Amino acid sequence: xxxxxxxxxxxxxxxxxxxxxxxxxxxxxxxxxxxxxxxxxxxxxxxxxxxxxxxxxxxxxxxxxxxxxxxxxxxxxxxxxxxxxxxxxxxxxxxxxxxxxxxxxxxxxxxxxxxxxxxxxxxxxxxxxxxxxxxxxxxxxxxxxxxxxxxxxxxxxxxxxxxx
Amino acid sequence: xxxxxxxxxxxxxxxxxxxxxxxxxxxxxxxxxxxxxxxxxxxxxxxxxxxxxxxxxxxxxxxxxxxxxxxxxxxxxxxxxxxxxxxxxxxxxxxxxxxxxxxxxxxxxxxxxxxxxxxxxxxxxxxxxxxxxxxxxxxxxxxxxxxxxxxxxxxxxxxxxxxxxxxxxxxxxxxxxxxxxxxxxxxxxxxxxxxxxxxxxxxxxxxxxxxxxxxxxxxxxxxxxxxxxxxxxxxxxxxxxxxxxxxxxxxxxxxxxxxxxxxxxxxxxxxxxxxxxxxxxxxxxxxxxxxxxxxxxxxxxxxxxxxxxxxxxxxxxxxxxxxxxxxxxxxxxxxxxxxxxxxxxxxxxxxxxxxxxxxxxxxxxxxxxxxxxxxxxxxxxxxxxxxxxxxxxxxxxxxxxxxxxxxxxxxxxxxxxxxxxxxxxxxxxx
Numbered sequence: 001x002x003x004x005x006x007x008x009x010x011x012x013x014x015x016x017x018x019x020x021x022x023x024x025x026x027x028x029x030x031x032x033x034x035x036x037x038x039x040x041x042x043x044x045x046x047x048x049x050x051x052x053x054x055x056x057x058x059x060x061x062x063x064x065x066x067x068x069x070x071x072x073x074x075x076x077x078x079x080x081x082x083x084x085x086x087x088x089x090x091x092x093x094x095x096x097x098x099x100x101x102x103x104x105x106x107x108x109x110x111x112x113x114x115x116x117x118x119x120x121x122x123x124x125x126x127x128x129x130x131x132x133x134x135x136x137x138x139x140x141x142x143x144x145x146x147x148x149x150x151x152x153x154x155x156x157x158x159x160x161x162x163x164x
Numbered sequence: 165x166x167x168x169x170x171x172x173x174x175x176x177x178x179x180x181x182x183x184x185x186x187x188x189x190x191x192x193x194x195x196x197x198x199x200x201x202x203x204x205x206x207x208x209x210x211x212x213x214x215x216x217x218x219x220x221x222x223x224x225x226x227x228x229x230x231x232x233x234x235x236x237x238x239x240x241x242x243x244x245x246x247x248x249x250x251x252x253x254x255x256x257x258x259x260x261x262x263x264x265x266x267x268x269x270x271x272x273x274x275x276x277x278x279x280x281x282x283x284x285x286x287x288x289x290x291x292x293x294x295x296x297x298x299x300x301x302x303x304x305x306x307x308x309x310x311x312x313x314x315x316x317x318x319x320x321x322x323x324x325x326x327x328x329x330x331x332x333x334x335x336x337x338x339x340x341x342x343x344x345x346x347x348x349x350x351x352x353x354x355x356x357x358x359x360x361x362x363x364x365x366x367x368x369x370x371x372x373x374x375x376x377x378x379x380x381x382x383x384x385x386x387x388x389x390x391x392x393x394x395x396x397x398x399x400x401x402x403x404x405x406x407x408x409x410x411x412x413x414x415x416x417x418x419x420x421x422x423x424x425x426x427x428x429x430x431x432x433x434x435x436x437x438x439x440x441x442x443x444x445x446x447x448x449x450x451x452x453x454x455x456x457x458x459x460x461x462x463x464x465x466x467x468x469x470x471x472x473x474x475x476x477x478x479x480x481x482x483x484x485x486x487x488x489x490x491x492x493x494x495x496x497x498x499x500x501x502x503x504x505x506x507x508x509x510x511x512x513x514x515x516x517x518x519x520x521x522x523x524x525x526x527x528x529x530x531x532x533x534x535x536x537x538x539x540x541x542x543x544x545x546x547x548x549x550x551x552x553x554x555x556x557x558x559x560x561x562x563x564x565x566x567x568x569x570x571x572x573x574x575x576x577x578x579x580x581x582x583x584x585x586x587x588x589x590x591x592x593x594x
Contacts (some may be wrong), residue, residue, distance in 0.1 A: 101175035104184045120184060123177070124191035132202035139177040144204050154201050154208050160248035161198050 004031070005044035006059075008052040013044050016059055023062045025111035050106045054099070058106050061115050068114060097139070178206055185210055194220045194243065214238045221246075224254055226261050253308035259410055260309050263417040270421040275430045278321055286314040286341055294341050298348045300356060300374045302341075303383050305410040315340030321431040324361045324370070324416065327455060328433075329471055329530060330513075334368055334459065335431065336361040353378065353398030353573065354388065360412075368459045372409060379574040385412040387458035391573060393465055401463040403456075403568045404585075426453070435473050443561035447482035448519060450544075451475045452563040457530075463570055470565040471530040472540070474512075476558075480522035487520035488546040491555070495542040500535035500588075518549065536588035537566035 004021050006014045022028045030045060047055065095103070100119060107116035127135060136143060145151035177185075189197060189211060197220075200211040217239035221227040225246045232242060250257055271279050291307050315338045316323050324336035339347070339362050347359040347369065356375035362368070370387055373380040378398075380386070385406035391399035406412025419425050425432050437453035444450075453473050460469035478486065495507040510516075517525040531540065541562035547555045566588040 097176075098174040101177070101180060104180060105175070108181065108184045116184065116187065120187045121191055123188045127188070127192060127200065128196055130196075130199065132199050135199065135203050141176065141178055141204055145208075150205060150208075151202070157212075158198050158201055158244070160244050161194075161251070163195070164252045164254075 005042070006055065007044040007046045008050055008055045009048050010052050012052040012055075014052075014055060014059060016062075017066075020059070020062045020066050023065065023112050023114070024058075025113075027110060047110075049109050051102075054102045054106050057095075057099075057103060058110065058112070058115065062112065065114055178204060182210065186213060186216070189213070189216055190219075194224070212240055214240055216240075217243050224258055225250075226258055226265070250308065250311060253304055253311070256305040256308045256410060259414055260305060261312060263414045264309070264312050266421045267417045271432075274427045275321065275432065277319070277430060278316075278323055278432075281317045281319050282323075283314040283317065283340055285311045287311075290314075291341060294345045297345050298358070298374075300348075300358075302358075302374060303372070303409055305408060306372065309409065309413060310341050313338075315343070318343070318362070318364060320364075322361065322363065323432075325425065325434040326431040327457060327471065329528060332366075332457075332460070334363045334366045334457075336363050336368065336370070351398070353396075353400040357388075360385065360409075366459050370405060370412075372412075379571055381407070383408040385409065386571075387568075389458060389461065389463055389570070391464045392462045392467075394573075399464075399573045401573050402571045403458050403461075404571060405568060433473075435471075438563070441561050441563045443559040445558040446556075447479045447486050447521070448488075448546075448558045449475075449477050449479070450558060450560050452561060454563060454565050456565065456567050458568075461532075461567065463572065466534050466536070468533045468536055468538075468565075468567045469530065470532070471528055472563065472565075473526060473528045474560070475524060475526045476517070476519055476544070477524040478519045478521050482521040484521060485548070485550055487518065487549040488556075489518045489549060490516055490544050490546050492545045493542060494545070495540055495560075497531060497538065497540050499533045499538040512544070519546070520549075531565075533565070536570075536586065537564065539564045 002018045003015050004018050004027075006016060006021065006027075008014070018031075022031075027045060050058070100122065104116065104119045104123070107119060126138060130138065135141065143151075145154070180188075185207075189200065192200070194217075197211045197216060201208045221232070221239050221243050225243070227242055227246070232239065235242065237245070247254070253260075268279055268282075288311075291302060291310060295302055318337050318339075320326075320335050322335040322337040324338055326333070326335040328334075339359055343362075344359050347362070349355065349357040349359075349371070354371065355377045356373055357371040357380075358374050359369040360372050361370045368387070370385055373382060373384045373386070376382040380402065384402075384404055385408075386402040386404045389401040389403060390397070391401060406415065419434075420432055424437065425434050426437075427433070433455075435453035435455045437451070441453075442449060442451045452475075455471050455473075457469045457471060461467055476490075490512060492508065492510050493512055495505075497505040497507065513527050513529055515527070517527075519525060531538075539562055540560075542560045543557040544560065545555055545557055547553070569585060569587040572584040572586070
């Protein structure tokens with residue numbers, strides 16, 4: 001089967017099936033633009049934005065999802081579910097936050113819609129039904145509303161949305 | 165596509181590029197989006213990204229693009245404005261508003277008088293005043309509906325449907341909340357029951373139980389059926405029409421707008437038609453729809469009153485010489501116990517209709533059963549108009565009737581602590 005060589009930021013080379021790798025619209029476009037044939041006899045495709053550990057996981061995901069139907073076209077008004085993540089998916093992003101965010105960045109850069117969806121849904125599920133204080137804690141974020149001005153403004157904008 | 169720092173500080177939620185962050189926020193419900201506004205400046209800014217709020221405006225408040233343009237507001241501010249007005253009902257609003265919108269759209273061309281009789285929504289203060297008056301809380305979904313429309317002016321025709329027989333006419337109006345409060349029941353047998361509808365001709369009402377009592381579940385909607393034989397006036401059986409106000413209202417609207425309940429001369433008639441209940445003999449098709457009349461029925465003694473409406477029509481492609489006239493009818497009536505009654509007689513409701521190609525004839529009659537369900541079938545005998553000696557039978561399809569689920573009055577059950585609910589089935593007896 002024809003394969004492609006991918007090179008991570010640390011210059012490690014990964015050899016992957018062309019069909020599997022084409023789930024990344026970025027790589028697919030690169031291949032078409034560079035006129036690369038499928039014979040496998042070419043320079044590796046450089047991905048300076050993705051390190052080896054993450055690239056490995058991305059390839060792992062793509063391998064599992066080669067036969068998935070293309071994701072449905074987004075209907076702005078359709079209900080956005082987050083509870084429809086299949087079991088295998090759920091295990092996959094069970095990684096520390098840092099890795100999860102790196103996967104999001106990689107999926108975003110490589111334009112792999114399915115992977116981007118599942119990783120973002122995972123983060124959304126972590127935010128759901130949490131208070132702002134809990135969100136600060138979970139994601140180790142700082143409340144950067146300097147002075148009382150900005151925060152008070154936010155409070156005023158949203159106070160009519162207080163829980164009834 | 166943002167470049168990623170692989171050697172610097174670990175990634176945080178904050179440091180993700182805008183596009184993936186917006187994708188994450190797009191999966192959140194409105195409450196979570198608001199909470200994100202308080203987390204940090206960047207999240208606050210992104211959570212207020214207007215397109216994120218379009219989805220919530222449509223989902224919870226059914227606000228359309230046209231309405232938004234008309235009001236000249238952004239989606240987020242529209243969401244918050246509506247929330248500050250009816251946010252209390254956010255769990256019910258979409259279902260009830262949709263029901264009202266569908267109903268009005270369907271009735272405007274067909275029953276304009278009815279739509280004009282709808283009163284403007286009540287204010288929160290008006291509903292609070294009623295709660296103070298009756299000493300009970302009104303269900304949230306009921307309040308939500310009454311914020312949209314405060315019932316009807318007491319006119320014919322009633323929003324909740326009519327029924328007409330030769331000597332009996334009923335039309336149920338949706339009561340406004342103050343009139344309903346005037347009819348709030350405190351007596352034994354109907355404790356904590358608030359009327360939803362009223363018929364000025366028969367005095368019939370559908371009630372909602374605002375508190376659980378006397379074997380009723382909270383929020384049930386029912387017709388009362390006083391026990392004819394009991395000395396205790398508290399012995400009231402109930403035909404259950406809905407488990408909650410929402411259930412009752414939305415299923416009624418569905419029956420109307422789907423064409424399930426026919427509109428006859430600008431009134432809604434609550435006939436139920438089974439699409440498979442049709443029989444064709446030659447060029448003539450007979451179909452039947454039925455309705456249960458609680459105001460003429462009783463559980464004790466068992467007497468279940470049904471009206472049926474029969475439609476006889478001849479295909480417009482039939483040959484002109486097929487024109488015929490109805491001479492007589494034959495009925496075979498079977499109740500749930502298997503008892504059979506046969507009825508024969510000339511004409512139908514005193515008429516001998518002529519059926520010709522394209523002609524439709526409809527008539528209404530009634531029957532009673534001493535069991536909660538039963539069925540009827542039979543045939544008409546016709547003669548051809550131009551060949552008076554040639555007679556033939558036209559089949560009437562078997563049609564079933566069953567009364568709604570009913571609950572037996574606690575007063576009659578006496579020592580039994582739990583109520584008894586009966587749900588009739590349509591099992592045929594062979």
